[in-house]
Amino acid sequence: MIPGPVEFDNDVLSAVGKQTSSHVSQEFIDIFGESLEMMKKVWMCPDGQPFIMAGTGTLAMDMAGANLVEKNDRVLVISTGYFGERYADLFDRYGADYRILRAEPGRTVTPESIENELRTRKYKMLSFTHVDTSTAVKVEPQPIGELGRKYNVITILDGVCSVAGEEIRQQEWGIDVVITASQKAIGVPPGLALLVASERAMEKFRNRKSRVQNYYADWTNWLPIMQAYENRKPAYFGTPAVNLVAALNISLQQILKEGLGRRFERHKRTGMAFRSALKALGLKQVPADDCVANTLSAPYYPTGVQASEFLKEVNNAGVVLAGGLHPVFKDKYFRIGHMGKITVEDTINTVTSIETALKKCNYRFDDHAGITAAEEVLTTP
Numbered sequence: 495m496i497p498g499p500v501e502f503d504n505d506v507l508s509a510v511g512k513q514t515s516s517h518v519s520q521e522f523i524d525i526f527g528e529s530l531e532m533m534k535k536v537w538m539c540p541d542g543q544p545f546i547m548a549g550t551g552t553l554a555m556d557m558a559g560a561n562l563v564e565k566n567d568r569v570l571v572i573s574t575g576y577f578g579e580r581y582a583d584l585f586d587r588y589g590a591d592y593r594i595l596r597a598e599p600g601r602t603v604t605p606e607s608i609e610n611e612l613r614t615r616k617y618k619m620l621s622f623t624h625v626d627t628s629t630a631v632k633v634e635p636q637p638i639g640e641l642g643r644k645y646n647v648i649t650i651l652d653g654v655c656s657v658a659g660e661e662i663r664q665q666e667w668g669i670d671v672v673i674t675a676s677q678k679a680i681g682v683p684p685g686l687a688l689l690v691a692s693e694r695a696m697e698k699f700r701n702r703k704s705r706v707q708n709y710y711a712d713w714t715n716w717l718p719i720m721q722a723y724e725n726r727k728p729a730y731f732g733t734p735a736v737n738l739v740a741a742l743n744i745s746l747q748q749i750l751k752e753g754l755g756r757r758f759e760r761h762k763r764t765g766m767a768f769r770s771a772l773k774a775l776g777l778k779q780v781p782a783d784d785c786v787a788n789t790l791s792a793p794y795y796p797t798g799v800q801a802s803e804f805l806k807e808v809n810n811a812g813v814v815l816a817g818g819l820h821p822v823f824k825d826k827y828f829r830i831g832h833m834g835k836i837t838v839e840d841t842i843n844t845v846t847s848i849e850t851a852l853k854k855c856n857y858r859f860d861d862h863a864g865i866t867a868a869e870e871v872l873t874t875p
Protein backbone atom coordinates (compact mmCIF):
# COMPACT_ATOMS: atom_id res chain seq x y z
CA MET A 495 0.00 0.00 0.00
CA ILE A 496 2.73 2.45 -1.00
CA PRO A 497 2.26 5.20 -3.60
CA GLY A 498 3.88 3.16 -6.35
CA PRO A 499 4.74 0.57 -7.38
CA VAL A 500 1.20 -0.49 -6.53
CA GLU A 501 -0.09 -4.08 -6.58
CA PHE A 502 -0.76 -5.36 -10.06
CA ASP A 503 -3.53 -7.43 -11.56
CA ASN A 504 -2.64 -11.04 -12.43
CA ASP A 505 -3.57 -10.69 -16.10
CA VAL A 506 -1.29 -7.65 -16.33
CA LEU A 507 1.55 -9.62 -14.72
CA SER A 508 0.99 -12.59 -17.05
CA ALA A 509 1.56 -10.32 -20.03
CA VAL A 510 4.96 -9.37 -18.60
CA GLY A 511 5.93 -13.06 -18.37
CA LYS A 512 4.96 -14.04 -21.93
CA GLN A 513 7.59 -14.79 -24.57
CA THR A 514 8.81 -11.48 -26.00
CA SER A 515 7.75 -10.90 -29.59
CA SER A 516 9.64 -8.86 -32.16
CA HIS A 517 8.96 -5.15 -31.79
CA VAL A 518 8.09 -5.05 -35.50
CA SER A 519 5.83 -8.14 -35.54
CA GLN A 520 2.25 -7.47 -36.60
CA GLU A 521 1.07 -8.78 -33.23
CA PHE A 522 3.13 -6.22 -31.32
CA ILE A 523 2.38 -3.39 -33.74
CA ASP A 524 -1.32 -3.93 -33.00
CA ILE A 525 -0.71 -4.04 -29.24
CA PHE A 526 1.30 -0.80 -29.34
CA GLY A 527 -1.14 0.96 -31.67
CA GLU A 528 -4.16 0.00 -29.56
CA SER A 529 -2.38 1.15 -26.40
CA LEU A 530 -1.78 4.59 -27.91
CA GLU A 531 -5.44 4.83 -28.87
CA MET A 532 -6.61 3.74 -25.43
CA MET A 533 -4.32 6.30 -23.78
CA LYS A 534 -6.17 9.10 -25.57
CA LYS A 535 -9.40 7.77 -24.05
CA VAL A 536 -8.03 7.42 -20.53
CA TRP A 537 -6.46 10.92 -20.70
CA MET A 538 -9.71 12.18 -22.32
CA CYS A 539 -7.70 13.85 -25.02
CA PRO A 540 -9.02 12.55 -28.35
CA ASP A 541 -6.86 14.89 -30.45
CA GLY A 542 -3.70 14.48 -28.38
CA GLN A 543 -0.38 12.90 -29.35
CA PRO A 544 0.42 10.00 -27.03
CA PHE A 545 3.96 8.76 -26.29
CA ILE A 546 4.97 5.45 -24.72
CA MET A 547 8.64 5.21 -23.81
CA ALA A 548 10.83 2.88 -21.81
CA GLY A 549 11.77 4.80 -18.69
CA THR A 550 10.31 6.10 -15.44
CA GLY A 551 7.94 8.95 -14.67
CA THR A 552 10.93 11.22 -14.42
CA LEU A 553 11.70 10.51 -18.08
CA ALA A 554 8.15 11.58 -18.94
CA MET A 555 8.82 14.83 -17.05
CA ASP A 556 12.15 15.16 -18.87
CA MET A 557 10.54 14.55 -22.26
CA ALA A 558 8.20 17.49 -21.76
CA GLY A 559 11.09 19.67 -20.54
CA ALA A 560 13.55 18.66 -23.25
CA ASN A 561 11.13 19.07 -26.15
CA LEU A 562 9.19 22.14 -25.07
CA VAL A 563 11.75 24.36 -23.34
CA GLU A 564 14.27 26.46 -25.23
CA LYS A 565 17.04 28.49 -23.66
CA ASN A 566 15.73 31.56 -21.79
CA ASP A 567 12.08 30.52 -22.11
CA ARG A 568 10.18 31.80 -19.12
CA VAL A 569 8.66 28.93 -17.13
CA LEU A 570 6.49 29.15 -14.03
CA VAL A 571 6.75 26.18 -11.68
CA ILE A 572 3.91 25.63 -9.23
CA SER A 573 5.38 23.61 -6.38
CA THR A 574 3.29 21.73 -3.85
CA GLY A 575 6.13 19.50 -2.70
CA TYR A 576 9.11 17.37 -3.69
CA PHE A 577 8.07 16.75 -7.30
CA GLY A 578 7.40 20.40 -8.03
CA GLU A 579 10.97 21.17 -6.96
CA ARG A 580 12.21 18.38 -9.21
CA TYR A 581 10.55 20.05 -12.20
CA ALA A 582 12.33 23.33 -11.46
CA ASP A 583 15.70 21.54 -11.35
CA LEU A 584 14.87 19.82 -14.63
CA PHE A 585 13.85 23.00 -16.48
CA ASP A 586 17.04 24.63 -15.26
CA ARG A 587 19.09 22.06 -17.24
CA TYR A 588 17.47 23.25 -20.46
CA GLY A 589 18.30 26.87 -19.73
CA ALA A 590 14.79 27.95 -18.74
CA ASP A 591 14.35 31.29 -17.02
CA TYR A 592 12.15 29.78 -14.32
CA ARG A 593 10.43 31.05 -11.25
CA ILE A 594 8.82 28.94 -8.53
CA LEU A 595 5.50 29.68 -6.87
CA ARG A 596 5.81 27.57 -3.75
CA ALA A 597 2.98 26.50 -1.47
CA GLU A 598 3.38 25.93 2.26
CA PRO A 599 3.63 22.17 2.89
CA GLY A 600 0.09 20.79 2.87
CA ARG A 601 -1.36 23.69 0.91
CA THR A 602 -1.86 24.70 -2.71
CA VAL A 603 -1.05 27.83 -4.64
CA THR A 604 -4.30 29.65 -5.39
CA PRO A 605 -5.37 30.25 -9.01
CA GLU A 606 -5.52 33.96 -8.09
CA SER A 607 -1.83 34.12 -7.22
CA ILE A 608 -0.97 32.17 -10.38
CA GLU A 609 -3.01 34.60 -12.45
CA ASN A 610 -1.30 37.50 -10.71
CA GLU A 611 2.09 36.15 -11.72
CA LEU A 612 0.98 35.45 -15.32
CA ARG A 613 -0.34 39.00 -15.57
CA THR A 614 2.89 40.50 -14.24
CA ARG A 615 5.36 38.62 -16.45
CA LYS A 616 5.07 36.95 -19.80
CA TYR A 617 5.56 33.17 -19.51
CA LYS A 618 5.83 30.50 -22.20
CA MET A 619 5.13 27.58 -19.96
CA LEU A 620 3.76 26.52 -16.61
CA SER A 621 4.15 23.23 -14.75
CA PHE A 622 2.19 21.89 -11.82
CA THR A 623 1.73 18.63 -9.94
CA HIS A 624 -1.77 17.17 -9.82
CA VAL A 625 -1.09 15.09 -6.72
CA ASP A 626 2.26 15.68 -5.09
CA THR A 627 3.22 12.30 -3.70
CA SER A 628 5.33 13.90 -0.96
CA THR A 629 2.44 15.82 0.60
CA ALA A 630 -0.78 14.18 -0.73
CA VAL A 631 -1.82 17.66 -1.84
CA LYS A 632 -4.11 17.76 -4.86
CA VAL A 633 -4.24 20.76 -7.15
CA GLU A 634 -7.39 21.33 -9.23
CA PRO A 635 -6.19 21.27 -12.85
CA GLN A 636 -9.20 22.88 -14.54
CA PRO A 637 -8.69 26.50 -13.41
CA ILE A 638 -4.99 26.28 -14.30
CA GLY A 639 -5.82 24.90 -17.74
CA GLU A 640 -8.12 27.89 -18.24
CA LEU A 641 -5.35 30.30 -17.19
CA GLY A 642 -3.02 28.60 -19.65
CA ARG A 643 -5.45 29.31 -22.47
CA LYS A 644 -6.19 32.86 -21.35
CA TYR A 645 -2.51 33.85 -21.11
CA ASN A 646 -1.30 31.64 -23.96
CA VAL A 647 0.94 29.60 -21.68
CA ILE A 648 1.66 25.91 -22.32
CA THR A 649 0.53 23.91 -19.27
CA ILE A 650 2.33 20.77 -18.16
CA LEU A 651 0.65 18.55 -15.60
CA ASP A 652 2.67 16.03 -13.62
CA GLY A 653 -0.04 13.43 -13.24
CA VAL A 654 2.25 10.59 -12.17
CA CYS A 655 0.26 10.07 -8.97
CA SER A 656 -3.16 10.77 -10.49
CA VAL A 657 -3.76 9.64 -14.09
CA ALA A 658 -6.44 6.90 -14.00
CA GLY A 659 -7.09 7.65 -10.31
CA GLU A 660 -8.16 11.30 -10.11
CA GLU A 661 -10.41 12.91 -12.70
CA ILE A 662 -8.51 14.50 -15.60
CA ARG A 663 -10.24 15.76 -18.73
CA GLN A 664 -7.14 16.88 -20.56
CA GLN A 665 -8.71 18.26 -23.73
CA GLU A 666 -11.81 19.81 -22.18
CA TRP A 667 -9.72 21.44 -19.42
CA GLY A 668 -7.11 22.66 -21.90
CA ILE A 669 -4.06 21.04 -20.32
CA ASP A 670 -1.29 20.76 -22.90
CA VAL A 671 0.79 17.91 -21.54
CA VAL A 672 -0.27 15.27 -19.03
CA ILE A 673 2.43 12.85 -17.94
CA THR A 674 2.50 9.68 -15.88
CA ALA A 675 4.41 6.49 -15.17
CA SER A 676 3.24 2.90 -15.44
CA GLN A 677 3.65 1.84 -11.80
CA LYS A 678 1.06 4.09 -10.18
CA ALA A 679 -2.68 4.32 -10.87
CA ILE A 680 -2.16 2.99 -14.42
CA GLY A 681 -1.36 -0.36 -12.80
CA VAL A 682 1.65 -1.71 -14.76
CA PRO A 683 5.07 -2.63 -13.30
CA PRO A 684 7.66 0.19 -13.31
CA GLY A 685 9.43 0.96 -16.58
CA LEU A 686 7.12 3.00 -18.82
CA ALA A 687 7.06 6.78 -19.19
CA LEU A 688 3.70 7.90 -20.59
CA LEU A 689 2.40 11.25 -21.79
CA VAL A 690 -0.17 12.84 -24.04
CA ALA A 691 0.60 16.20 -25.68
CA SER A 692 -1.95 18.63 -27.12
CA GLU A 693 -1.85 20.01 -30.64
CA ARG A 694 -0.66 23.32 -29.15
CA ALA A 695 2.26 21.61 -27.39
CA MET A 696 3.24 19.77 -30.57
CA GLU A 697 3.14 23.07 -32.45
CA LYS A 698 5.53 24.64 -29.92
CA PHE A 699 7.81 21.65 -30.45
CA ARG A 700 7.63 21.95 -34.25
CA ASN A 701 8.43 25.67 -34.07
CA ARG A 702 11.62 25.23 -32.04
CA LYS A 703 14.54 27.31 -33.17
CA SER A 704 17.17 25.16 -31.46
CA ARG A 705 17.81 21.43 -31.46
CA VAL A 706 16.46 19.34 -28.57
CA GLN A 707 19.31 19.05 -26.08
CA ASN A 708 18.53 15.47 -25.06
CA TYR A 709 19.14 12.67 -27.55
CA TYR A 710 17.00 9.89 -26.06
CA ALA A 711 14.00 12.09 -25.25
CA ASP A 712 13.93 13.98 -28.56
CA TRP A 713 10.47 13.80 -30.17
CA THR A 714 12.14 14.28 -33.55
CA ASN A 715 13.18 10.66 -33.13
CA TRP A 716 10.08 9.32 -31.41
CA LEU A 717 7.14 11.09 -33.04
CA PRO A 718 7.48 9.13 -36.31
CA ILE A 719 7.60 5.91 -34.29
CA MET A 720 4.38 6.71 -32.40
CA GLN A 721 2.69 7.72 -35.65
CA ALA A 722 3.83 4.53 -37.35
CA TYR A 723 2.45 2.32 -34.57
CA GLU A 724 -0.84 4.19 -34.64
CA ASN A 725 -1.01 3.59 -38.38
CA ARG A 726 -0.14 -0.07 -37.73
CA LYS A 727 3.20 0.12 -39.51
CA PRO A 728 6.61 -1.08 -38.35
CA ALA A 729 9.22 1.48 -37.32
CA TYR A 730 12.35 1.59 -35.21
CA PHE A 731 14.34 4.13 -33.26
CA GLY A 732 15.02 2.36 -29.93
CA THR A 733 13.64 -1.03 -28.90
CA PRO A 734 10.39 -0.54 -26.99
CA ALA A 735 9.77 -2.34 -23.67
CA VAL A 736 7.76 -5.03 -25.49
CA ASN A 737 6.49 -6.94 -22.44
CA LEU A 738 5.58 -3.83 -20.49
CA VAL A 739 3.68 -2.42 -23.45
CA ALA A 740 1.75 -5.70 -23.66
CA ALA A 741 0.96 -5.32 -19.95
CA LEU A 742 -0.07 -1.70 -20.48
CA ASN A 743 -2.48 -2.80 -23.19
CA ILE A 744 -4.19 -5.19 -20.74
CA SER A 745 -4.33 -2.61 -17.96
CA LEU A 746 -5.76 0.13 -20.21
CA GLN A 747 -8.43 -2.31 -21.36
CA GLN A 748 -9.31 -3.03 -17.74
CA ILE A 749 -9.45 0.69 -16.90
CA LEU A 750 -11.79 1.42 -19.81
CA LYS A 751 -13.90 -1.62 -18.97
CA GLU A 752 -14.34 -0.40 -15.40
CA GLY A 753 -15.27 3.00 -16.83
CA LEU A 754 -13.47 6.22 -15.97
CA GLY A 755 -16.39 7.67 -14.02
CA ARG A 756 -16.71 4.55 -11.88
CA ARG A 757 -12.93 4.39 -11.41
CA PHE A 758 -12.63 7.99 -10.21
CA GLU A 759 -15.61 7.40 -7.91
CA ARG A 760 -13.97 4.28 -6.44
CA HIS A 761 -10.77 6.21 -5.73
CA LYS A 762 -12.77 9.03 -4.18
CA ARG A 763 -14.62 6.63 -1.93
CA THR A 764 -11.40 4.90 -0.91
CA GLY A 765 -9.73 8.23 -0.17
CA MET A 766 -12.71 9.28 1.96
CA ALA A 767 -12.64 5.98 3.85
CA PHE A 768 -8.97 6.42 4.75
CA ARG A 769 -9.44 10.05 5.77
CA SER A 770 -12.40 9.15 7.91
CA ALA A 771 -10.53 6.24 9.55
CA LEU A 772 -7.43 8.34 10.26
CA LYS A 773 -9.54 11.11 11.74
CA ALA A 774 -11.38 8.66 13.98
CA LEU A 775 -7.99 7.44 15.20
CA GLY A 776 -6.96 11.01 16.01
CA LEU A 777 -4.32 11.31 13.27
CA LYS A 778 -3.94 14.67 11.53
CA GLN A 779 -3.08 14.82 7.82
CA VAL A 780 -0.43 16.80 5.93
CA PRO A 781 -2.80 18.17 3.26
CA ALA A 782 -5.41 20.74 4.29
CA ASP A 783 -9.05 19.62 3.98
CA ASP A 784 -9.65 21.58 0.77
CA CYS A 785 -6.80 19.94 -1.18
CA VAL A 786 -6.68 16.27 -0.22
CA ALA A 787 -5.78 13.63 -2.79
CA ASN A 788 -7.76 10.45 -3.33
CA THR A 789 -4.80 8.37 -4.52
CA LEU A 790 -2.79 8.55 -1.31
CA SER A 791 -3.00 9.76 2.29
CA ALA A 792 -0.27 11.38 4.36
CA PRO A 793 -1.03 11.24 8.10
CA TYR A 794 1.25 12.65 10.80
CA TYR A 795 2.41 10.23 13.47
CA PRO A 796 0.65 10.93 16.71
CA THR A 797 2.83 12.28 19.53
CA GLY A 798 5.01 9.59 21.01
CA VAL A 799 4.95 7.32 17.93
CA GLN A 800 8.28 6.97 16.12
CA ALA A 801 8.55 6.53 12.34
CA SER A 802 10.86 3.51 12.38
CA GLU A 803 8.92 1.62 15.04
CA PHE A 804 5.52 2.27 13.47
CA LEU A 805 6.60 1.26 9.95
CA LYS A 806 8.18 -1.93 11.28
CA GLU A 807 5.05 -2.84 13.26
CA VAL A 808 2.71 -2.16 10.37
CA ASN A 809 4.93 -4.38 8.24
CA ASN A 810 4.69 -7.10 10.86
CA ALA A 811 0.93 -6.72 10.66
CA GLY A 812 1.14 -7.57 6.95
CA VAL A 813 0.98 -4.23 5.15
CA VAL A 814 3.77 -2.20 3.56
CA LEU A 815 3.43 1.56 3.97
CA ALA A 816 5.84 4.34 2.98
CA GLY A 817 7.63 6.84 5.19
CA GLY A 818 7.57 10.59 4.56
CA LEU A 819 9.25 12.09 1.48
CA HIS A 820 9.21 15.84 1.96
CA PRO A 821 12.78 16.75 3.01
CA VAL A 822 11.68 19.33 5.58
CA PHE A 823 9.55 17.02 7.77
CA LYS A 824 9.83 13.50 6.40
CA ASP A 825 10.14 11.83 9.81
CA LYS A 826 6.89 13.34 11.02
CA TYR A 827 4.42 11.57 8.72
CA PHE A 828 3.86 8.41 6.70
CA ARG A 829 2.14 7.66 3.40
CA ILE A 830 -0.54 5.20 2.36
CA GLY A 831 -0.95 4.66 -1.37
CA HIS A 832 -4.49 3.74 -2.40
CA MET A 833 -4.61 3.72 -6.16
CA GLY A 834 -5.12 1.12 -8.87
CA LYS A 835 -7.07 -2.02 -8.15
CA ILE A 836 -7.65 -1.29 -4.44
CA THR A 837 -10.65 -3.19 -3.06
CA VAL A 838 -12.82 -2.62 0.01
CA GLU A 839 -10.98 -5.53 1.60
CA ASP A 840 -7.58 -3.91 0.96
CA THR A 841 -8.76 -0.74 2.67
CA ILE A 842 -10.12 -2.58 5.71
CA ASN A 843 -6.99 -4.73 6.02
CA THR A 844 -4.78 -1.66 5.85
CA VAL A 845 -6.73 0.23 8.50
CA THR A 846 -6.67 -2.90 10.70
CA SER A 847 -2.87 -3.11 10.36
CA ILE A 848 -2.50 0.58 11.18
CA GLU A 849 -4.58 0.07 14.32
CA THR A 850 -2.49 -2.95 15.32
CA ALA A 851 0.76 -1.04 14.78
CA LEU A 852 -0.45 2.02 16.70
CA LYS A 853 -1.37 -0.22 19.64
CA LYS A 854 2.09 -1.80 19.58
CA CYS A 855 3.50 1.72 19.71
CA ASN A 856 1.44 2.34 22.88
CA TYR A 857 -0.84 4.86 21.23
CA ARG A 858 -4.32 4.88 22.74
CA PHE A 859 -7.57 5.17 20.81
CA ASP A 860 -11.08 3.74 20.90
CA ASP A 861 -10.96 0.10 19.82
CA HIS A 862 -11.84 -0.35 16.12
CA ALA A 863 -12.59 3.36 15.76
CA GLY A 864 -10.74 3.48 12.42
CA ILE A 865 -12.30 0.36 10.98
CA THR A 866 -15.80 1.43 11.99
CA ALA A 867 -15.30 4.83 10.36
CA ALA A 868 -13.86 3.32 7.16
CA GLU A 869 -16.65 0.74 6.91
CA GLU A 870 -19.26 3.42 7.31
CA VAL A 871 -17.91 5.30 4.28
CA LEU A 872 -17.44 2.15 2.22
CA THR A 873 -20.92 0.74 2.86
CA THR A 874 -22.93 3.97 2.44
CA PRO A 875 -24.75 3.62 -0.90
Ligand SMILES: *Cc1c(COP(=O)(O)O)cnc(C)c1O
Nearest residue numbers: 550551552577625627654655675
Ligand atom coordinates in the same frame (compact mmCIF):
# COMPACT_ATOMS: atom_id res chain seq x y z
C1 LIG B 1 6.41 8.91 -8.63
C2 LIG B 1 6.30 10.30 -9.10
C3 LIG B 1 7.22 10.87 -9.99
C4 LIG B 1 8.46 10.14 -10.45
O1 LIG B 1 8.19 8.95 -11.09
P1 LIG B 1 9.36 7.88 -11.23
O2 LIG B 1 8.71 6.78 -12.01
O3 LIG B 1 9.72 7.47 -9.84
O4 LIG B 1 10.48 8.53 -11.94
C5 LIG B 1 7.01 12.15 -10.43
N1 LIG B 1 5.95 12.87 -10.02
C6 LIG B 1 5.05 12.37 -9.16
C7 LIG B 1 3.89 13.21 -8.75
C8 LIG B 1 5.19 11.06 -8.67
O5 LIG B 1 4.30 10.57 -7.82
